[in-house]
Amino acid sequence: MVTIPTPPSGTGPLARREARLAWGLLFPTLLSVALVIILPLLAIFWISVKPIELADLRPPSPDIYERLRGNPKAPGDDATLEYRLRNTSPDTPVTGVTLRDRLPEGLTIPQLDPRCTLDGRDLFCDFGTWEPGFRERMQMPVEVTAAFLGSGINVRDSEVSVTGSGASVLFDTNFTTENFARVFDGAEFWSVLGVTLFYTVFGTIGALVVGLMAALILNKDFRGQGVLRGLYLFPYVAPVIAVAFTWVTLFDPFSGSANALLLQMGTITAPINFFGDRPLALIMVTVFEIWRYFPLSFLFILARMQSIDSDMYEAADMDGASPFQQFWYLSVPQLAGILSVLFLLRFIWTFNKFDDIFLLTGGNAGTRTLTVNVYEQAFAISNIGAGAAVAVVIFACLLIFSIFFFRFISREEGL
């Protein structure tokens, strides 16, 4: 009998082993990304439909303060052990409240509160549930002895341990659409969106164009080029906090060198508040963005230019093409790929940018972008829910961008 050889079908044991190994190697990364990126993203959606303020982050809890009243001086003096009990939340009950404390030597309680039991020196009280805004002073008369007075021990020296918890607003099922209503409310949203688009579009294009110019100029070999290139990367490599504060110092309306220089040259007659006046502040933060990120496009474009064959230019030279013609008909088509990829990536990252504007203007003077608005809503106005709603809007915009981006980048074959 002749068996006809057939190619193996399905996944063999070797392939399965390889796949298992691959997932094993990827597992730590996937786990950490899931914990720190996917989980928070889901949380953002949850929070955005809940009425949460900054203060609600601390869950309602029982608060107990212990002290000895009456200031006993001699054995037999009247004294009272007082526990001040309080529910920290004015609108959520706390359940399962208990108290555990160790009484110091030489202190006895003749009449215990009915909710409490005493086992040796260990005091235990079970309070059950406290209503919202619950407040009480639990007082128990105590007898002091010479042993207690002589030891110099304070009743507060032994830590009171308290249990009991209330449902945090974060996990209940109260939902609201008010956060989104507030975000989309009125003209503010559109002005924020407009500022974001201006900043993103001009920041991205500007950084690309300036980077392209720098690359064209520096695409020459000479000594000291490495140092100069290193210097040109300074805006990108230095910490944002350092360069942002330097700009603020440089353009300060009162003690800034830029104003002093312009005044002295007679270009202006009165100091300009560069980061404080309405249309100017937005232009300035965009210029800052261009300044900070042109080195990056410069680096990428230069790398691409140096990989272009010089034969082509020599041939064009022989055929009588002028330098500008060579740039337009040879360099630009060669650079189109890297330029468009850079544009898409930078567009998204400029859209996501937060630190720069936050440090330069704090989002004032008409420079509030969507990302700054997240911070503004969540921390300045203390409305976490509204901040999360803005974050959801940002996420939706990014989803649209990235769909477009992936269509495109699969054609452009990445970087």
Add this chain to the structure above:
Amino acid sequence: MTFIRQGYVTGPLIGVLWSLTVAITVSVVMSFATGEAFRPGGAGILIAGVATGLLALGNRDTTLVATSAVALTGALLLTGLGPVIVGEDVGLRAKVLTLLAVGVAIGYPLSRMLEGCATGALDRHDFEAAVIRFLTAFGYVFFTAIVAIPFYVMVMTSLKSQQALLQNPLDFSLEITRGWGLFRSYFELFGQYNFGRYLMVSLIVSVLTVFITLLFSVPGAYAVARLRFKGRAMMSRSILLIYMVPMIVLALPIYIGFSMAGLRNSIAGILLIYPVTTIPVALYMLQGYFRGLPAEVEEAGLMDGLSRLGVIWKITLPLSLPALASVSLYVFMIAWNEFLLAFMLLDDPSKFTLTRGVKMLDSSEIPRQHLMAGAVISTLPIMALFLGLERFMTKGLTAGSVKG
């Protein structure tokens, strides 16, 4: 267009534009260096530019052009029409220096720019070559200025005293007489504001971030680059996608989670977050490099009895040392410069990172020069590291990241 392509039009035109560049540059440099009054003068620029431009046409003797430009500038300065107008109380030495600088900087480069240009009609090639030489020279001046000025202002402000700064914001000259007093801001930052500690914290956090990132991303990158499994293409794409989630969107839930878990105000909490923000970047950069390595070497290793992990450890890693260096540097830079998370998660001054410490200095009660000294302290280590290892860094940045 043909009108411009006449030598006697092109020459003066480029001459004037270049003179304007030189005049502004010299004014700014002299103002920043001495704090005294220097400003560009329109008429002088026009006269010097036109004259030198005409002279430089077709003239091969650069020294002659430069000398004539110096003489011309001198004459203009005496008549009060100089390309740079110098204030009356400026000393003689500064005046002579300005004169020489302006003259040479106008004459010498102009004669090089207009080298191939005759007085009559120019062909397109010569004309554009001259324009490009002008643009190149202008570009060097422009880019060096926009990068160097902020850096210069940052360093010099940190060395000034509060009084001197308020008196004349333009004066960046060093008061040598103060001796060690020049570095007062730095002494105070390290002495009173605990910056030595912040420097250590930042260093430790950054180095640990690099290690953890490599530990996670090397196996992951290898799996994506070499091993065949279902979902491999999707995996390498989603890495990029994760890369696009804005930090501020994540920072809010992380802040809430950390508040509830008691991880705020702890270095451990920061170390939990930082690596995760850099792992996708590192993974993406490394898998690109791993793909470029020859698979045959690894297969030979497998044939000789190494396990996959053995192959990674003994073959892939030694081969990819340059890539590991670039990735490490890049991750170090991200961790060192990180501001948003440190700002939101750290409130306790004993646990600050350097960037958080500098933000603390941004208050109206703390003088400006302290803030600038803080900026210098946070910038210098990363700049030194970067300039020293520029080759790796440039490669690493272009290898697969445009993250900013």
